Amino acid sequence: MIELTAKQVVVDGTPRIVMAGEVHYFRVARDEWEQRLDLVVEAGLTAVASYIPWVFHELPDGSIDVEGRTRPERDVAAFIDLCAARGLMFIARPGPFVMAELKNEGIPFRVYREHPEVVPVGWDGVQAPSRTVDYLAPAFLAETRRWFEAVLPLIAQRLQPNGGNVVMLQLDNEVGMLAWVTNSPDLTDHLLDHLGRWVTAKYDGPGPYPVAPGGDGWAQAVRSPEEAWAGPLRRDLGEFMRDRFADYVLALREMAEDLGIRGVPFAINIHGTEGGSGTPFPIGISQLVRTYSGIPGMVSGSDHYMGEATLTTMSDLYVINAFMDAVHDADQPLTSLEFEAGSGDYGAGAEMQYDPSTADLKTRLCLAQGNRVVNYYLFAGGINPPLDEVVDDGNDRLSFTGERHGTAAPVGPEGQRGFAYEATARTVHAVKANESWLAVMDEEHDDVELGLVLDAYATEYHHPGSALMTDAVDDLSQHRGAGQRRALARSLLLAGYRFGAVHLEERSPRPGSVLVLGAGRYLAEVVQQRVVAHAEAGGRVLLLGPVPQLDLDGTPCHVLADALDLGHGDVVRDTGHYYPSVVAHGWAAPWPEMRVGWRQELRPNRGDVVLTDVYGTVCGVDVPLGDGRVVVLAAELPSSRDLFGRALAALGATPGVSTATPFPGVITTTTASADGQRALHVINISGATMPTTVTLDGAEMHDGQPLLVPPRSGYVLPLGLDVAGIRLIGGTGEVAGVEDGAIRFRPLLRVGDGPGHVDVTPGMAVQADDAYEVTPFADGTVRVTPHEAHADAELVLRLDTTSPHFDPAADEPELHIEASAHA
The missing domain is CATH 2.102.20.10 (Beta-galactosidase, domain 2)
Known part of the structure; x- marks a missing residue:
């Protein structure tokens, strides 16, 4: 029996840390499966995870082979049973999307040929550049059910509550990611009809839009928006897609339950790291929060690729975990469904080699923050088999990576021990030695919370021709989360503060706590109101960024500035011939003069000045508000345990x-x-x-x-x-x-x-x-x-x-x- 309770993963009554490794059976010859699994066991892992790719199991005639009739590697049950024979739990990831560098992200070519209506168009009616689909298109849901009907009964027979070893089933993979990375929303006619009904219900009519939603001209108004409604559309589209993704995941869950998948958690894989950075990761939380947050039987898992363990990487990882936990309920634990493993040499070109300690340091940080499942991805590489149909795409293999896959993995494509194998194994054995207490421990937090504003991450869609949309996305992207240059999170960590996060659209900070918030000119009215209420009731606030001036749709909103009686001027940025520098005053001093990327003039009518530029222009203030205080630092500051540590100390927070x-x-x-x-x-x-x-x-x-x-x-x-x-x-x-x-x-x-x-x-x-x-x-x-x-x-x-x-x-x-x- 698998239970999610008090942020623990409880297996047959015992809290566990599930240490898994991703092994793709479809990339390993059947007679080599045992050798790969033996290396999994030797490394000390307790579970295996694997995608089960639809595109691999469907034949050119549309039939589906999951029993190994046409090739032995298609025998899904045999692989799961081999894991069970070695005492390994199994995490099943049957899609329908799986990504994994597969052609079509794991969807059969036939689906696109036979159902062209599922292929989205985006801005200005241009066809999506990725192989995404309209998830709720009836034809796609019908095809998905057909795939599930073939594969899920085999998995259902092997669920842990039924005496098997399958402990978790992931629903789809990185939902919404393709539209985000391409900035091409899924604007099919089917979706626009749904959006029209959603808008009508929200506004009880057309609201800010020039035509009746769903009527003539509606598709044009959305696909090619004018500035008059571009701001509301950016906001509405992000919120609507949260609902739509939730509907899609619910449809998948209902299919799975109909086919016998009960008694194990359903997992949602959250994407968001990009270019080695974890700062955009909460975009995935923003997109998918309604698919799992507070829903019994659901768990979210991080999917992060950030390279070497450095101060930057670890700051990002700490914030990722804190933000994930902020939207969970009291029972939902942290998990990681794709935890980057290996050397980083993904292209087999000797172009990258992470220090072998990388996985160890990242793992330890995540476990300290309460992670209960870690799936090393990719743990074992393999060989991409040829497609069963010739598509004349340069290699005609299952994956666009060519023949060999997973060259960076701890176990290489041919089954050899890779550069990171021994170090990864040492980490896993260290976790096993400490599992009984790590599995029941939670991180202790100081009286400090990092503000999570999910709407600041609803930036995945913006029309490239809209100045308003672009301005909002640029401002939100620069200032949200850990603060510009990660100055908030990194400084707090180095100063010794143990902090969680608070989801400010949904709840207020703990009474009397210090709220640390990175924000820009755009900040939702409801969030500004919560910040003000928190301070007035005796809470303290540290705000890094320019003074908020606008609601998310671009309309003026000065709730916070008005409460602080704080005027503000222009933002002055550095150029090739101007180098704005700031100096500290009051409790912030002594602190060395520091060049910054920008500073904003503040015009306080009360409170203390704590930061100015070298000419005396105020850019940092400490303002009383009700029974509390708000510190505003309106400059692009570097990470500094001294400056931010003093700020937290001045606001009454002490690191434990x-x-x-x-x-x-x-x-x-x-x-x-x-x-x-x-x-x-x-x-x-x-x-x-x-x-x-x-x-x-x-x-x-x-x-x-x-x-x-x-x-x-x-x-x-x-x-x-x-x-x-x-x-x-x-x-x-x-x-x-x-x-x-x-x-x-x-x-x-x-x-x-x-x-x-x-x-x-x-x-x-x-x-x-x-x-x-x-x-x-x-x-x-x-x-x-x-x-x-x-x-x-x-x-x-x-x-x-x-x-x-x-x-x-x-x-x-x-x-x-x-x-x-x-x-």
Whole structure:
């Protein structure tokens, strides 16, 4: 039985971290399936995920083979059963769209030939440049049902609640992505009729549009909008498509349930990373939020490709997870359905090689934020088979990538161990060693929330000829989310703040909290009202960006500026001959003069000035509002733990866990469970050993001595973990395994000039070999410290209950400390 409860994935009553790897059976010869799965097991993964591509299983005559009649690799059930025989769970991804670099994104050629009406046109009636379709076109839904009827019964028989190993089924893939990346909305006649009814219901008539929705001229008004209604159309089209995608996913779910898929979660894969950047990712959340948010049995999964683990990448990833969680309900966990794995050399041209620690660092950050499913994509490469019909497209193979596929994967196309295999396996084994507590822990948050404005991400469609649409999209894209240059998120992380996010269109920030918001000139009236209400009730706000002036459709909206009694002037930008620079005042000082990309003149009528340009023009203010305060920083500021840390401190927020390091590069956070277990997560992104002094809950840890965190490494350190009958109170060692009642640790992190240590529960007799020193404390806690010669060896703690005189009802077991055989 699979349950989603309290943000956990519970399998047969046990909370789990599902570590999966994507293996495409259709790209691997049938007689090689077992070898690939053996490598999956060796790496420690507990699940396999795979697309099940319609285009591969449908033959040129329209018949569908999922039993292996025409080629052995088409036997879907056999592959799932092979996974089950190795104890591997299975995540099924049957489309209908699958992408995966397949021709037509996984849709058979026949569907386009026989049903040309499903192929959309976009702006100005130009045919879509991608192979997208109108998802709700009757012909496409009928063809999809025919595909589902062929494949889903095989999966239904193998669902985990039915005694099988299928634990999740993904509905479609990256819904809406093709229209976004091409800026070509799916404006078929069928969709426009639906839009017309939607507009009529919203406005009780035509609203801002020049013709009756659905009537003569309606299609022209939408496909080639004039400026008079371009603003409302951009807003309405984004909101309407959210509803339409929700209708589509509901139709797919109902088909699946009719065909026996019940008792396992349905997953939605969220796209949005682009060009190695995670900043546009919430576009996918914006598009798909209504397909899963708050809907029982549904879970969303991230799909991210951002390259090397750097400060930029990790800031993006942290925000992605926070924003995903902000729209979930109390039970929906974070998951990742496509978690970038491998070397990055996707083109087999030796053009990229990520550090092998990349997957480890990203995985650790996601698990610290509560991710319960990680699917490494692509875990094993393969060979793209020839198509069954000749299409004369240059290679006539299933994929446009050519013959070999997955050259960057931990397992290469021919089944060889790739560059990242060993590092990925080490990560997975580390997760397994810590699974029992990670699976039930949630990140602890400070009294700070990052504002999520989903409508600021409804920017996927804008007519290229519309100045208003283009201006809105440009402004929203520059300032939303983590702030321009990621200054908000990156600065908060480096300053030690642990933060979640709040979905501002739907709910208000926590009373009294500090709301951190990146916003531009366009900010919805409802969001401006919530910001004002939050401050008036005693909350605090940090706003980075120009003063909001417009609602999303371009109409004037000065709710926030009026509440602050804050006038504003023009935005001055840098040029080849002008270099705007700013200086700090008040609580923001001292802070060095800093060149910025732009600054806006502010004209405050009350409050304190905290930022000006070098000539004295105000561009940062701290303004009282009701019982609270609002800080507005109207300049393109760089990331700065000092400046933004001072801003948060001035607004009354204190980081619960913070670090002092000589250079940026260390991220820390804490997690805790309902039963009182707690852990400290330390991640060093830099390429140098980083001395890291940690302050937790206001007290310096390790007597104020710095942890020496190795380059490109991460650790889960105990703050109170129950492991094999032992209570780990603290220390600098990560659990590396639990076998036969013994706890094995990774080599302990060093502290200052000496070795690390492990602190163990009070009230226990201890025996140690000569490699370790045991220090008792007044409260009964025992500290175990290796001598220098053994400082870099693995440590084993073992409860000894083997004495013939040991009485479990009366005696405390002895704790034996020894050097590990793994050392």
